[in-house]
Amino acid sequence: MRLWIGIHLPRLPLEVFCPRWSDDRCTVVLEQERVVAMSTLAEQAGVEACMRRGGALMLAPQAQFQQRALQLEADAQHAVAMALLQFTPQLAQAEEATLLLDVGASLRLFGGVRALCRQVAASMEALGFTAVLSCAATARGAWLLARSNAGRALTMEALARRMDRLPSSLLPPARPYLSWLEGIGCLTLGEMRRLPRPGLQRRCGRALLDMLDDAYGERAEMHQWLAAPASFRAKLELFDRVENAEALLFGARRLLQQLTGWLSAHQFAVERIRLLLEHERGKVAGPPTVIDIVLAEPVWRDEHLVRLLKERLAKQVLDAPVIGLCLEAPQVQPMAPPSDSLFPEPGGSKEDWQRLLEVLTARLGPENVLQAAPRADYRPEQANAWVSVQEKIRPSDARAQLPPDMPSLPRPAWLLAKPIPLLMRDHRPFYGSPLKIMSTGERIEAGWWSTMQTRDYFMAEGEDFAHYWLYRERTGHEGEQSARWYLHGLFG
Template sequence: MSLWIAVHLPLLQLEAFRPNWLGEAPAVVFERDRVSAVSARARAAGVHEGMRRGGAQLLCPHAHWHERDPLRETALLDEAALALLQYTPQVTLAEDACVLLDVGASLRLFGGIRALCRKVRITIARLGLSAVLSCGVTAAGAWMLARYGYVRTVRATSMRRRLDRLPVALLTAARPYLEWLHGLGVRRLGELRRLPRAGLQRRCGKAVLETMDQAYGEALELHNWVEAPPSFCARAELPDRIDHTDILATYAQRLLAQLAGWLAARQLAVKQLRLLLEHERGRQAVPPTELVLALSVPAWQEEHLHALIKEKLSRSSLPAPAIAMSLAAGALEAMEPASELLFPEPGGSAEDHHRLIELLVARLGPEQVLQAAPRADHRPEVANRWCGVMQDAGALSAPLPADAGRLPPRPLWLLDEPVPLRLQRHKPWYRTPLEFASPPERIEAGWWEGRPVTRDYFTVHDAHHVYYWIFRQWTGGEQPDQEPQWFLHGLFG
């Protein structure tokens, strides 16, 4: 069964793009010198739709005035539709600034209709907007309920009862005939449905009956689905000159919400993001600042990407305040579906580990987070090298022999330089006498480099049961009259 969510964005909000104005100060939108939309405070002052500009300015002189810009409205609606693609691939645009989502196949994935509506509201809020949400089993029915007010219904019978109570003026095709319908005493959709269909069609045409039948689920609905563009690059104008990175990270959520919808629609994951901060133009122009965010593994989660961008911005210094920002996605790969284990690991999944590494890289820098690149060499100081965690350790390391796993235990902490140990009563001494806990392990290597090494390694412990890794260095052949040298090389955890 289909279930639709209608997201209605008020016209006044699309033009002003400052939701807080709707409650703090009167706001009016004009179209050809006529009032097209008003806020609650402006309506309380006597301003209403259809009023001329002079009368509205006389009644509410301190209001914020806006000219209707269809291109701006279309751009904001396209941004909202692109961001909402992360919840369903079936998204379409409707009249009166409304976005429709067919979420019948997405309810189980997002935890039900209540949780899904909550996520949709959060996404709309990250775009800097607020919306009226409604649910219905038909697209036209959900669209009409959203324009009238927030109602959530998932059953056809209850939706029909609510539609019967809606005013006839919500039907766009019936607006030219409102005076005639009101003269007949028809003011609600339920009363309109009781009229003879043949006479209503002769008087008002087929459009009224078709729209009404589609809302009640008695006729098929056809939609033009929103398609994600082949590449992603979004831009946002900032309301003022901003140099605080925390505020910039908040505005970056508007771009990341669109990116999340685009990645979900294209079934892609991103490995590199480019955030471009634009500064002052004109005579005092400052070149834009480009921030490149590289990820170790492809990601598409909006919260994770926002955390990385926030850390990246906090570590960056801006030459001048930013007036706009743009976001571009690069190094795209196919999205890997998430796999749920029957018994998940207590330490988290591999994705959680990669997210932690990327967050540390964004916070500390790529040169401060290292990983091991082992080499096929028996000498401990040569058997490993450290490289950046964003580099490919497999390309820098040599393949290990098959029997590497059968070697004796190695300490987690290896000293940069071995520490000489003194002997007392023919035993090595480090703070306390050291007792041997393992047989010797002979390592002879380095002869091919002209620096031969001959050592016997032991695992020992002191009086406090702290375990160390020491070796006996032979400078020449084993001679009875020659005392070997002892060194501390590692500590066990």
Template sequence: MRVFLAVHLPKLPLEVFRPKWLPEPAAGSVVFEKDKVVIADAPARAAGIRLGMKRGGVLTLSAGVLMVERDMAREAAAQREAGVALMRFSPDVALAEEATVIVEIGASLKLFGGVRALCRQARAILEALGFTARIGIAPTGQGAWLLARYGNRRVLRLGTLERVLLPLPMHSVPQTRPFVDWFAGLGCATIADLRRLPRAGLQRRCGEHVLDSLDRAFGTAPELFDWLTLPSTFSARLELPDRIEHADGALFAAHRLIVQLCGWLCAKQLAVTAIVLSLEHERGRQAMAPTILEIALGEPAWQETHLLRLLKERLHRIELAAPMIAVRLDATKVEAAAPPAEQLFPEPGGSAQSHARLLELLVARLGEDHVLRPAPTADYRPEVANRWVPLGEQHAKAKGTLPEGLPRPTWMLATPVRLLTRAHRPFYGSPLRVVSPAERIEAGWFDGELVTRDYFVAEADDKSYYWIYRERVSSRDADEGPRWFLHGLFG
């Protein structure tokens, strides 16, 4: 069964300049085309500004209103951005007339949880892009277009679609607008009135386009779409509506770019392993190079929430040397996406992918030098063998391993702590009782850092376990008595 999702962007001429996530100017905003108002926001309408007003009348009513000239190129680019973002649901996306995007979602309904869940996700995507949206769903693309423009309904059956479309106004079909006066003279006001007219006479008077549009809407004629094609690489740039002096302020713009990236990845069936966010600064004599944020992922990813969280943490940690005016996102490394593992029972403790995402988030939040992983060295001395390196650093694996069965603590102290001795027993909060045989370590003679120690596992009165050692003393130091040190704690 073919099902189409149509998304109409009614405020696109205004929202390409002032996205929804920006606060409205106190005096409002209006867009002009040929010196006449074509759209105005709520504060401007409250001031009395109406569609069709000229610039002088607008200034008379509200001198502080923000006035911009309509930019059709920017609107076309924004419509394409919405189409790319909606490719998360299907690769079959078409850009239709009057700021509408059509997506064939019949094969995706079950995957995304049904019609209502898919509509909620589509609205969330468009909200992230900063666009107001009206959504229609129908078994025909033209029918979904009409519902998004005028009905804002969800219909899955052709019989129901016919009942919903018939009461719509006649001018909702774009091909009828050149003949609106002639139709009005015939007493036609709705689509139902049009369909009652003789087809032969209607075709002679208006051409074949009116009948073809109606037939496609009602499912009696085949539909052909010019599906959106994507470039082989992803690079998107967004100009900011205002100068932004703090990196955190770029998060909304970065979110908009991430939404597009996820749509591109889903359509291409790819996952990203490295992205670059460029924060472009003002141009001029003292122009600065863009601030670059390079993010390398440990595991391929395509989830919007994970990528956005990484960017948020990185943006929070940087300071801008100059205000930024634009943001660019590039996917520098991609690979084929792995299919999801369909298992009856979830992995205990989470999957390897969830662990990798957690580590990436910690690196983004704390910095590469503060998230370490073990890289033990082939050395018998614990303080030398216990080596930790940054998560992304490559190192050669240690050759040789310690004999199995030797106890090693969960927490190794960077510097051993000398212990008190009471009644010839080591003391750390309470007397410590040795519960293991000695493990003798003699090493370091080859590099001048000789150690001669006997290690033990010791138990305290509260059942805590410690890793302690006793220094072996030479014959000339025998009068000092044994010296005990704490070197680690067991979990």
């Protein structure tokens, strides 16, 4: 099934200066001293399109006037296109601030056309742009429905009926001939199609007929798909100086949407992201504040990244106001395929556990969320170290603790940080009650390169039936009767 989604950005000239989440400003965009776009407050004050600057200033003296910037509009449209690559790799930029998405192969993945449209609308909401969505069986038909806010037409028959009622002025090649078309009573696309084709071509040119054929599916359409760049780096200029780090989350979400689209286009997953908070420029310019987030498991969706950035920004203290954001993805890898296991792991998947650790790291700091790192040492207190969960532990380090041919010996679940010296009563170690030795001895001799230690370890049982891990020192100069006993661990 071939299906296209058309996305028209009707307020793009305005929202490159005043995004939707800050539409409480009275802003007017001018082109050649005439109004081309205005914010809600300016519209409520009576400002209209094509009004001259003087008239708009008289109606809204508090308004901020901006000159239309075509380059900024092109950059904003490209940012939107980058974010929408997460839904399909076949995306084309069309005329008059409109994007066309070939989503026929994506419907099953996203749960149908309605669910897909909701996700596209949510993405546009996160980007801060006003969008008009449409669905049609042809790309030009989706363009026409989006330009006229005419909804969805999923079959060719429904699309033809709906387009027949659209005004002729929607087609760009027909606009120079609107007065002639109105003079002969041709006001809609349906009436235009019923005109003799040879005469219409001689009068208006071949481009008008080609666009009609494209819209009604009578001609094969050719598109130039948007290609994602080889590396990712996205910038966002803020519309005011921001002194609270938490207020930067809106702009960061906008950049993360673009990152998600770029990752999907390349089938990548990101392992580390870097957010640069840019401060004042010029003579008082300072280096940007860098926020690095290292992920334990690569991800390609933005929900988890938003949570991590929210935690980091909540702790960030700004040395100077922020005027711009820049997001980079310096470390990526190919996207891993989904798990093919029949039954899910109890208690959540491995990815859910890693995401929990990443959220805790962002909230508490990497120095406060630790993991065990085995060491190649026979001494129990040296056989393990606690390092940050962001550090990678090599599998060879875990296997180097004991020789492969050494039998598995009991180890306590709780190893004391410092061994406790024990009293001797009736020639038996005493800890709350006399301890009874329950196992043969295990001799550990190690540390000749630093501090030599020679110990005999035993499992002991108290009168409360609790099990303890004891060792007896062997100095080589004293008899066994005078050797000291120590408590080193507790069994569960």
